[in-house]
Amino acid sequence: MRIIKLDYLVYQKRKSPIIPVALFGRKEWKITWVYVDSGASYSIFSTEDAHRLGLNLSEGERISMVVGDGGHIPVYLFKLPLKIEDVTIEATIGFSPRLGVGFNLLGRKDVFERFKICFDDRQGVLTFVRR
Amino acid sequence: MNRRKPRHYKRDDQWIREHFEELVKSYGGRFVAVANKAVSGVDSTALGAERKSLKRYPHVTPSVFPVPDPEDLICAL
Numbered sequence: 001m002r003i004i005k006l007d008y009l010v011y012q013k014r015k016s017p018i019i020p021v022a023l024f025g026r027k028e029w030k031i032t033w034v035y036v037d038s039g040a041s042y043s044i045f046s047t048e049d050a051h052r053l054g055l056n057l058s059e060g061e062r063i064s065m066v067v068g069d070g071g072h073i074p075v076y077l078f079k080l081p082l083k084i085e086d087v088t089i090e091a092t093i094g095f096s097p098r099l100g101v102g103f104n105l106l107g108r109k110d111v112f113e114r115f116k117i118c119f120d121d122r123q124g125v126l127t128f129v130r131r
Numbered sequence: 132m133n134r135r136k137p138r139h140y141k142r143d144d145q146w147i148r149e150h151f152e153e154l155v156k157s158y159g160g161r162f163v164a165v166a167n168k169a170v171s172g173v174d175s176t177a178l179g180a181e182r183k184s185l186k187r188y189p190h191v192t193p194s195v196f197p198v199p200d201p202e203d204l205i206c207a208l
Contacts, residue, residue, distance in 0.1 A: 009151045011204050020147075020194060022140050031140055032177075033147070033196040048162065048177035052195065083140065102160065102203030103196070 001129060004085045008124035009033075015124040018103060023093065024081035025053025032104060036117070036126060040107030041065070042094045043082075044075060049104065050095040053080075057095060065094070073098040082111070087130050089114045143168055143194050159200040164193035 008015040017036040022029045030053055034043070042065065050057055060076030067073055075094035082091040091110040099105075111117075116129040146168040147154070154163060154170070164172035164184035172183030177195050184193040 007148060009148060011152055011155050011201065014204060016204055020141065020144050029140070029192070030181075031192060031194040033194065046177070046197065048197070052177045052181055085141075102199035 002087055004087065004128040004130075006085075006126045006128070008121075008126065010124065015121060017119060017126050019084070019106075019126060021106065022083040023049075023053060024083075025055055027054060029083070034104045034106040035101075036119075037105045037107055038112070038117070038119070040105045042075065042077070042092060042109045043105060043107045043111065044094045044096055044099055045104040046099045047076075047095050047097045050076070050078075055095070060095065063094075065096075067100065073100075084115075084128055087115075087128075140192070147194065154198050155201055155204070158198045159203075160198070162195060162197050164195045166191040166193040 006019045009018040018033050019036060020031060020033050022031050032049060047057060055078060057076045060078045063075050063077060064072045065075050073096050075096045077092055077094050079090055080093050081088050114131055118127040143165045147165055158173055162174055162177045162180040163170055164180040166184050166188045171187050171193055172180040174180040174183060181193060181195045
């Protein structure tokens with residue numbers, strides 16, 4: 001059983017579950033950091049990252065998602081290799097031009113199905129257990 | 132197509148953790164690239180930050196990410 005432990009990022013003593021991941025786009029791996037969000041149905045990245053990965057948004061599956069203020073945002077879904085430490089999974093990743101938060105979100109779809117994930121806010125450690 | 136593993140993945144992680152406060156204070160709301168344990172590119176776009184980093188360190192795959200504003204770190208998602 002593969003167990004991965006990753007420290008939270010800390011800003012002014014507040015801990016946030018933001019971790020490094022790698023995504024494989026059109027031709028190579030790209031490294032970025034994501035906020036692990038158990039309340040998000042899908043992982044959503046900005047379209048900036050789609051451009052960096054060499055993806056054409058029109059080739060993704062377009063869906064609409066509801067966000068915190070009750071509004072809807074367009075999201076383009078792709079199935080991409082996602083690496084957390086040395087474990088690679090195929091994950092559904094959405095890209096939205098209207099992602100209204102200052103970081104990318106790693107949500108439940110595929111990710112929480114393939115890992116058991118524990119948030120230890122006191123210690124500031126995220127644990128991923130590969131199923 | 133090389134899907135074996137990302138180059139330089141994990142190399143700058145600890146540096147980013149140790150310098151996250153400075154990154155938020157200096158670059159909140161922008162994209163930064165980090166390579167060789169230093170900020171290697173800053174831009175309003177991820178692609179722009181990556182290009183600046185690759186110009187400086189052509190053979191190093193940078194970590195590129197949006198640096199949140201301080202207010203973004205208190206969220207009710």
